[in-house]
Amino acid sequence: MYTGAVIRLGYPTQNLTIPASTNRTLRLASLADVERVRELVRENVADLKIILRWNAEHGVGLFRMGQNLIPFASHPAFAYDWEAEHGEDLREAGELARNLGIRLSMHPGQYINPGSLKPEVVERSLTELRYVARVFDFLGSPDGVAVLHMGGAYEDKQASAARFVEVMRSEAGTLRYLALENDERVWTVAEVVRTAVALGIPAITDAFHHDLNPGSLTLNEALDLSLPTWGHRSVRPKLHLSSQDPAKQAGAHAYSVESRDWQALLGALGSREADVMVEAKGKEYALAPMGVEIG
DNA sequence: GTCCGTCAAGCAGGC
């Protein structure tokens, strides 16, 4: 077990050991079956509670909920009042997480792009981000994090970043939880930090993406820039860690994390504390080499 | 019963 700086570990969406998932979904065409949707959301939230307890028993301090916790919640076709129906259930799950000391996050996906040139994409993105913020409101997660990439560059990064800031500036409810993450092709840590600072929100450094798209920074320098942005919220800094799947093209996540990638992150962190979300196909199994006992 | 292509949605980059 690593004994240096205090590092908390987590994994996304589901636990393969139990097994349990917060990411059950359905097709858009099935959305009209309200009773079915209700039941599916109840199962997602029930499994969230089960995973929280498993995490507490295994010393895992982070968990990322699936984006489909309430599938299509932000879609116009969603057929009932999910806040009225599931708000209390979410509140209970959030209370459990606080009691167990587990930090929660969500990661709206690639379609959420508030800096897009297309107005309809911007509007859909904002609606989805407001849904995520509402979920955190119900959970009552003061350290909750909604992780978002900055989307397209449209051949003009400065203009795109400015558009992103302009669109998000007035979204106070969302900005309470939002953190911006560097990606493996377009936005570097330095650029993400600049945008995050402009919005007064934190920046997440993804060490794997940084490896593929470092700009002019070492990982250590990238952390020097991004870790202080968490002072905007007075919560522990958060990072992402993953490794390349050797059988796939650059950017694909591996089943586990290579020891050298973990060691590189530890080396760059030094004595600084952080919460590390491990993005691996093997979910909680990928934490075993870092000292988490899965059995 | 199992396999397989498709399903709401956006981008960039490699071929």
Add this chain to the structure above:
DNA sequence: GCCTGCTTGACGGAC
């Protein structure tokens, strides 16, 4: 132009 990467599971049709 098409395919794949960015969380992965659901569903219907073919066999």
